[in-house]
Amino acid sequence: MKKEPVSLKDIAKQLNVSISTVSRALRNKGEINPETRKGIIELAKKLKFRPNPLATGLLNKKTSTIGIVIPEIENYFYSTILRGMDSVASLSGYRLIVSYTNDNQTNEILAIQELMLSRVDGIIACPSSELYDFTHYYDIIDNNIPLVIFEREPEEIPTYKVVTDNIKSSIEVTEHLISKRCRRIAFITNLEPLAAGRLRYEGYKMALKKHNIPLDHELIIHGNMNISTSVEATINLLKKKPLPDAIIGNNDMVAMVAMKIAKEKGFRIPQDIAVAGFADEPFSSFLEPSLTSVGQPAYLIGMKSLEIMLQMINGDIPINEDKKIVLESALVIRDSTKR
């Protein structure tokens, strides 16, 4: 049914030359009669010939395809990372195959298996935060397939990682709140082993310690960062005595929910409770009050991950190095913490 694309054979037949001659002419390799070459190139252009990637791939064992394993896509942070990756990939003639894990390990294992069966040239993955089993990553490494990890920092996986300065930026936002005379700072976060939230929690603790503010475990709420758990978390926080005077959400969605619930309960923001988030979503400056947030270099994470991957594939850097690239975040102060 599908009309067949032109092949070298077609061109060879029409011009009464051999397939190898056509191949050579088109890739300008080896000696060749300029006349013959010109004719071949012309016909090829006319027929819109382009080598079948399946055939070349079969030959040099390359698919020109990179597998991406990412938790979600309906999320500005991750979709921006993806676009950063795509921008580099498409410029270099690579295609991306994207798998979504929902931050769930079972999906992740399946995704990686599928990608390896698809014979991708490399895998760039964000391991799910609950990760406790690393065999599927060792599988990638054992097969000498280039692997780049992004956003999460599993020490158990010895390879390149592209991450952000979670601890530092968390210290920064916490100190910002402290400078605004907040003393009971609550933190709604994801404390799963590999979650960025866990590192941010470390930063938070360091900031408190530095300023001699006692850590109150009551103010730390572990959640999986969806809307309903965030609602619940906030309601619980607002029952604590004494009340928290600030809430940090592990992302802007959580912070947004916290603000809404607090306002509904009659608290003024930021006067009664200051609120801050992470990731600086486009909507954050439009909330009421506008939301203070730690901006993440999402696009850059994507670009950088893909650049490293390409270097690995091209053999410019070894594929078995355990190295961490840390990109900088930037605190964006808005009305939700101005008091």
Added chain:
Amino acid sequence: MKKEPVSLKDIAKQLNVSISTVSRALRNKGEINPETRKGIIELAKKLKFRPNPLATGLLNKKTSTIGIVIPEIENYFYSTILRGMDSVASLSGYRLIVSYTNDNQTNEILAIQELMLSRVDGIIACPSSELYDFTHYYDIIDNNIPLVIFEREPEEIPTYKVVTDNIKSSIEVTEHLISKRCRRIAFITNLEPLAAGRLRYEGYKMALKKHNIPLDHELIIHGNMNISTSVEATINLLKKKPLPDAIIGNNDMVAMVAMKIAKEKGFRIPQDIAVAGFADEPFSSFLEPSLTSVGQPAYLIGMKSLEIMLQMINGDIPINEDKKIVLESALVIRDSTKR
């Protein structure tokens, strides 16, 4: 460098049988000695053999890959569509290659060329709204490559289209505002030839006409729907005399911007000006006031497009039919229009 995956040849060698025997055993085709078969299957499982998709693809001229052409991805609406597509594709053993056009025709043409060169089995595209040249689509059709269009409805491209009931839902939101005694309803929208905004504008006009409200062209602002143009559009609207008493934004981002600007200028929402949007983004219920919006069946658009594509590929439906699948939207009424 990369460790070679096991091939039929490897298995054949180890078991001292021919490649064809192994192939037959594994796919349970043709007569074969149950003993031999068992041995082969066992070894294959142990070695984690899986056929090289490049080789099979070369043989049956299939890549098991579907190309997606989509305007953006950092946008809940489009990323949800994409996930809908992915959910169906991954269940059917298809991979998706996604290209982003930024709603720009030049990018779109390049994307489609690239996809065709990659030999995708089918293309699902959202043509850019400014589209005036359709040759690249005719190119797809001429090559007998299955094509599905989504979200936009170009009459010039005779193929399956998966769209939403833009006119109807626009009538609905406009009538909703009219029922709230709004008479000067402004519309910030994208009027490019293929934009959904154009159809929504039609619906808007029909609703006004039905209720004998004169159309005031001053209240229609054409924009490309980014934040800065929306800011400008709103500022202009708020200078009109008499003032608009409602603003419809062509998406929730626009409506969000309009609300913010109007509030900053001292207008009360919805009392002075009611506001509504399209697409019902997750943040919309968290705005102040919560935003009335037309919910779009994004996930369904994605699923449906891919289902149709698979049917085309499988030959269950002809690939040259000009048919439109219309999915229903649902108006979500919130505080921004409750007056």
Added chain:
DNA sequence: TTGAAAGCGTTACCAG
């Protein structure tokens, strides 16, 4: 029941 061979489209190598 099994094996050999052709072919998918391409490239690389070796003769001529």
Added chain:
DNA sequence: CTGGTAACGCTTTCAA
């Protein structure tokens, strides 16, 4: 300068 051939990994057809 050009053509033939082998090879990539797989499926299918034809013989044995």
